[in-house]
Amino acid sequence: MTVLAIGVTTAISLTGCGSSSNEAGGDSATPSASPTPKGVVDETTAASVVDDYQKANNKANATRNAKLLGTVEAGQVHEQSKADYKLWPTWTKKRQKTYASPFYYRDRQYYIPTKDSGATWFAVKARSVKDPKDPGGLLIFDKVDGRYKMTAALGLESAPTIALDKNGFATPADPSKKVGTLAPNELGKRYEDFFATGGKQAKRHFASTADTRESTKVYTDRNAGEEGRWSTTTYRETAPAHPKVYALNLTNGGVLAVFPTAHTETSVLKPAYLYNSKITPGEEAAVFNPTPRIAITNSYEGQGLAELQPQKKAKVTELEYRITGSK
Template sequence: MAHSARSAHILRPWRIGVLAAAVFSAAASLTGCSTDRASGHADAVPAERPLLTEAEANQTVDAYQTVNNQANAKRSASLMAKAEGGAVLAMDQAYFTQVPALDKSDVTDNLAPFVYVHRTFYIPPASAKANWFLVRTQGAQLTHGKPGKLWSKDIRFLVFKRSGDGWRMVVARDFEGSELSKVPHIALDRAGLMKVADPDTEIGRTAPSQLPRLVTDLWVTGGRDTPLADTPARRTGRSWYTERNDNLGGHAWVDFKKSTPRAGDVFAAKTADGGALVLSDSAVEETFLAKDLQSYIGLGDSDKPFVKRDPNAHMYKVVRHYAQTEIGTISADGKPAVYSIGTQVTKVDATPTADI
């Protein structure tokens, strides 16, 4: 990912400033963006052909991180498109758009050269008709062309999806801290290949394809009556809803709604305990609307690069468009949990008060 994907936390800009007098909010900097051997091989291995070999998968990851580092160094959205796809690409291209408005030291750190180490590959059989494979890995600094210090003990899962001219990385999310114990064991067949879960087939009462909706519900309703287990990611996501009116001073309304995801992908692998590991993308919109003509909205610095016409103007309405990626699990009895959500502004629509 562009910002070396060092952080798996939700990325959040500061609240937009809304007052009856001139106020401009400062934007927060955004951060963002190998292999223990998979067990479970049986002695008798049937002649099942993998989607690609482990050597080919390893070469794919090598090529990805090389191009990604080049794109980061050049701040090149077009070059990044050769390494990534879907929501991840949209998020990283948006980050490049914001770079001029962000703290230079943060940008340097976020875009520093990196490498993925300790890789474990989960490759489906060709007969599964899947067009993706999964990598469990950790991120490390790239120092003098060699892997250096690990970013952390966090475990990252990457999804590589086949496109017309090769492979693209489309989701990257982490298990971290106390939740490292929640990292599931992927179910393997007799040939040691990953068992793919049908996203639309329910496990208990929950299908993997429901995870994006459950995540966006945290923004739209605060997760009212959500079946999602209590996790730090759930609590942080819900805080966007519960804190949505903070610092508005009663001069504006703010609302979230679900929007069309960038790719709408759901990738699900069966786990050894009978559940599933799920990685997906989703999207929400955050709308600010001034309550009267004496109030207005001031854009934060990280929003302004997205607004080509009068970004410093007093705004009557502002809509932030967010792309998201998430990782979670469905237990064998159908209980869902989300462990990491990545959020990035990809577009800002703004209406100056002069246009009202």
């Protein structure tokens, strides 16, 4: 997200009003009536999952207890949270205080697919700030190791209208089905071209947004400044630690997709300096490996939120990365 670490890392904002529970519809006394569909969870259970996550996350953040956090969190968001805990010493006192402060999810709206949809997850739109004008964020809870855990958390640019069926259940979209220029499961791989080439191919598939422009700037400036005199930096797309994509249909015919993404950043000394110089890792990279060396490769794990519309380019509205390793 525009460097808004949501969910497990800081307070976030999410808006809405509760969707219908799985008790809606149907006349059980009529033999010919179709049985009312059941959700992957009911709304009461979903609320309890969010409450448990909130409680454990606040406790874990206070002491950077990764083991405790792992009982309620998984996926890309957990990779980023573990990195946050490691990077804690590099942060300002103000940031540390904000991160460790308790947060509470307000104005929750639950988006629960039916059991027969094939989904194992549900989504929540909520806020952790009191401003009702704040669009909040989208949280995904999936079944991992027999328990529902948060697997993604991203801020919302606006409040998209997620489609509900006649019983109030959310309708998952097929991640492999193309909507406009891309399918949801193509987003991460295609997006990384902004870092690798400045978007030579990606610009054909993605609309220009603040995130695409910032990613392009990373490529453009990769060898600028003093460091560019001594070394050459390149970016390469890599497989995310957790590849699962989540997609929900919107009322306007589009799809809201939560996607994982990842890349490496490699800096290598230029030939003229290979035998008498070393690259000193930056402050964050040094947390993972402080040794000066002739080449440094940093790994980044990311998650993004995009809106896909028929006959339009994909629009990435939130994107965030964390450095998760250095060698």
